[in-house]
Amino acid sequence: MKVVVTGGAGQLGTAVLERLVADRKVKKIVSLDLKPPFVPSPRIDFRIADLRDPGLERHLEGADVLVHLAFIVAKRSSAGTMRAVNVEGSRRIFEAAARHGVSKIVYTSSVAAYGVAQPLPEPVLETTERRRSPLLTYADNKWEVEDFLDHFEKENASIRVVRLRPGILLGRRIAHVSEAFLSRRVLPIAGPGRAPIVWDEDVADAVMLGLRKDVRGAFNLVAEGALTGEELARLAGFRAWHLPRGAVSAATKVGSAMAKILGERRFDTGWLAAAEHDVVVSGQKALAELEWKPRYPTAADVAIAFGKNAPRGTDRRIGLFLGMVGRLSKRARATGEMPREAQNVNLVVHLDVTGGTGGDFTLKLEDGVLSVTPGIPRPPDSTVTLSAETFLELLSGKTEASTASMVGKIRVRGEPLAGLVIGGIVSGFRRATEARGAEGRVARGLSAWFSRGAAS
Amino acid sequence: MKFSLFYEMQIADPTRAAEAALFRAAVDQAVLADELGYHAVWAVEHHGLREYSHSSAPEIFLSFVAAKTKRVRIGHGVTLLPHRYNHPIRIAERIATLDVLSGGRVNWGSGKSSSKVEQLAFENDVDTLHEQWLEAVRIIPKMWEEEVFSYEGKFSKIPPTQVVPKPVQTPHPPMFAACTKPDSAASVGKLGLGALNFAIGSDDYLAAKVEAYRAAVERAEPVGKAVTNHFACTPPALVLPDDTQACRYGFRGARFFAETLSRYYLGGERPVGRLPVNRDFLSDDELAAAMAMRGESGSSQNVCVGDPVAAKEFVSRFVDIGVDELILVMQMGTVPVDLVTESIRTFGEKVLPHFS
Numbered sequence: 010m011k012v013v014v015t016g017g018a019g020q021l022g023t024a025v026l027e028r029l030v031a032d033r034k035v036k037k038i039v040s041l042d043l044k045p046p047f048v049p050s051p052r053i054d055f056r057i058a059d060l061r062d063p064g065l066e067r068h069l070e071g072a073d074v075l076v077h078l079a080f081i082v083a084k085r086s087s088a089g090t091m092r093a094v095n096v097e098g099s100r101r102i103f104e105a106a107a108r109h110g111v112s113k114i115v116y117t118s119s120v121a122a123y124g125v126a127q128p129l130p131e132p133v134l135e136t137t138e139r140r141r142s143p144l145l146t147y148a149d150n151k152w153e154v155e156d157f158l159d160h161f162e163k164e165n166a167s168i169r170v171v172r173l174r175p176g177i178l179l180g181r182r183i184a185h186v187s188e189a190f191l192s193r194r195v196l197p198i199a200g201p202g203r204a205p206i207v208w209d210e211d212v213a214d215a216v217m218l219g220l221r222k223d224v225r226g227a228f229n230l231v232a233e234g235a236l237t238g239e240e241l242a243r244l245a246g247f248r249a250w251h252l253p254r255g256a257v258s259a260a261t262k263v264g265s266a267m268a269k270i271l272g273e274r275r276f277d278t279g280w281l282a283a284a285e286h287d288v289v290v291s292g293q294k295a296l297a298e299l300e301w302k303p304r305y306p307t308a309a310d311v312a313i314a315f316g317k318n319a320p321r322g323t324d325r326r327i328g329l330f331l332g333m334v335g336r337l338s339k340r341a342r343a344t345g346e347m348p349r350e351a352q353n354v355n356l357v358v359h360l361d362v363t364g365g366t367g368g369d370f371t372l373k374l375e376d377g378v379l380s381v382t383p384g385i386p387r388p389p390d391s392t393v394t395l396s397a398e399t400f401l402e403l404l405s406g407k408t409e410a411s412t413a414s415m416v417g418k419i420r421v422r423g424e425p426l427a428g429l430v431i432g433g434i435v436s437g438f439r440r441a442t443e444a445r446g447a448e449g450r451v452a453r454g455l456s457a458w459f460s461r462g463a464a465s
Numbered sequence: 466m467k468f469s470l471f472y473e474m475q476i477a478d479p480t481r482a483a484e485a486a487l488f489r490a491a492v493d494q495a496v497l498a499d500e501l502g503y504h505a506v507w508a509v510e511h512h513g514l515r516e517y518s519h520s521s522a523p524e525i526f527l528s529f530v531a532a533k534t535k536r537v538r539i540g541h542g543v544t545l546l547p548h549r550y551n552h553p554i555r556i557a558e559r560i561a562t563l564d565v566l567s568g569g570r571v572n573w574g575s576g577k578s579s580s581k582v583e584q585l586a587f588e589n590d591v592d593t594l595h596e597q598w599l600e601a602v603r604i605i606p607k608m609w610e611e612e613v614f615s616y617e618g619k620f621s622k623i624p625p626t627q628v629v630p631k632p633v634q635t636p637h638p639p640m641f642a643a644c645t646k647p648d649s650a651a652s653v654g655k656l657g658l659g660a661l662n663f664a665i666g667s668d669d670y671l672a673a674k675v676e677a678y679r680a681a682v683e684r685a686e687p688v689g690k691a692v693t694n695h696f697a698c699t700p701p702a703l704v705l706p707d708d709t710q711a712c713r714y715g716f717r718g719a720r721f722f723a724e725t726l727s728r729y730y731l732g733g734e735r736p737v738g739r740l741p742v743n744r745d746f747l748s749d750d751e752l753a754a755a756m757a758m759r760g761e762s763g764s765s766q767n768v769c770v771g772d773p774v775a776a777k778e779f780v781s782r783f784v785d786i787g788v789d790e791l792i793l794v795m796q797m798g799t800v801p802v803d804l805v806t807e808s809i810r811t812f813g814e815k816v817l818p819h820f821s
Contacts, residue, residue, distance in 0.1 A: 423667075423670060425670065
């Protein structure tokens, strides 16, 4: 099966690509986005593409399924750009997919397609009438795309179209709240309304179900029980911070002031209007018909997971160790600790340290010497995923890399040599703790520091 | 898919008695494998890697196996080709003799050694190991082909010599090579050699490696007279009727295998005495997590442990990946001999026929 994914470089796209890569039936994946994806796999053919490109159609050649995720939510774009990408771009990619004979389209719409900034029935079902949202461009774009799909489906009855309508996506890496807020554990709140939320990986699971199962039609994807912003913040252990609202008549000014506060280039004041109203959505149909099994089934689960996983700054000990990696790798190379195979290989690794005190790092291996920089390389040759807790356990000698990889505490995607490289660095450090003299003393001191709370 | 057995001759607690018991049991197991329809019995060549591999004279073990079996192929690999381990003429002679005596059943694999222990023990020039291997692997098939062989190379200067005997397989036994670097499979494919790989990496990665190998074989400039288009992987394996028992012993064995390997291959030093590695069973939590991970799609935990159902699932992944042969590493240091035998029988009766 060949799958074309738009938005493969984004928050949801990353989780979807991870799943597509792991699916044995999917032989070829084309990722279309403005950037290369985070997910390393020889199965992914990434192409830098804009939904407005005139030559977009060529990317759909030979496709069996289109997964259309790309959508501008809020940041940086004018209403005109948003409409050109979101509405016109979606139309064009759907039509191109039809011309290339795809058998299925999975499109991530949104609960916003039902209409925002207006009272809605409770709960909102898939059959609830959709209404335009003149106050919020994003929501109105979602409405327009679904309206187009109503016609499209009639004209292309052989294509099974799955419309997923998720609530607000929360996850480990979220695009819609700035890092400055996250690291200070502050959650900006736009209004008093209750909103549906959902964990991004659960939505990615639903994308895969939509792709695999013989289904069509719309499915709401929400964790049960809508929360107010304050409830969400409390459960996540964040401080709620209400956006100063100002006069609605001065909407434009409010928008630019808000953008400044939020560190964005633009702020659509429609979000304030949207947050005035409760949005209570039922996710029953997805549970029953898609057999969707979200890992975080209730909104409270999602909120708590968000609190646990939202980045709060890398553990100082991990930061310090990674700062030493360059020197350690030179030492490992000299002692033969670094596998000989790694000495004339160039490798770019995404070190993905999960948990609130983890972080994303880029490890570059060039001729057996490593360098570490913050951030995720696009695209990496490998991704090594482990929790901050596991990292400290490895460094303090409480667990071995061999056991950790066997039980899934360390996972390696892409070129597997990356796992050996990380293992080599850690064991190099462990052996330094056995050394005599000053070096051994320093390493033993660090090891004791690393072990504090590591096994909690 | 072909299924074979892989012998490192591992011993967790080496004594003379344990060594003797291991070698004798391995011969019996090879006879069982012959009866059950396994494709080949492979034995490696390593020197001084105590606990990790006591298979230093595989030619002796394999000729014993050849004498006691009827149809199973004799996987002689990998033999180490840098001269200080084996002069190329000696390899040509020994492989040919074994081929004659086994009735043309030899599959021959070669490599260059990666452990400091053996490199230094044989006073090898570490910087030219690859070149030495490449020269030897090019000239050995010529020794079989040519009535009078002569060669002027960087490492071998051989005046006209009649290398005898000749192998019975024509033009010569299938040739394989060990792959350790990311691009090794493609480079051995280019030489027209079969590829012997560790089973590491997720499915998408391994599939791409197989694909790169096939593409390289397509445009191979073969070192021998015949191209061997064959991709084999060597996963740790233990298959027993009871899933939990297989996992308890299998994961422990795989961990011992991985840790003893890294002691000799990743450590700068040359370990002496009992290796500081895990010999225990995984804790209950670890075992549960490791078992749950087996079924995960796209998992890079490539061990074939469990009951026949789990083993079939594992094998079907490798069928999809496009692998030709699984050389199962059932003989792992901490796994009792009887369980290895039971595993060979269980896999041979319950899993192997399913894929033949």
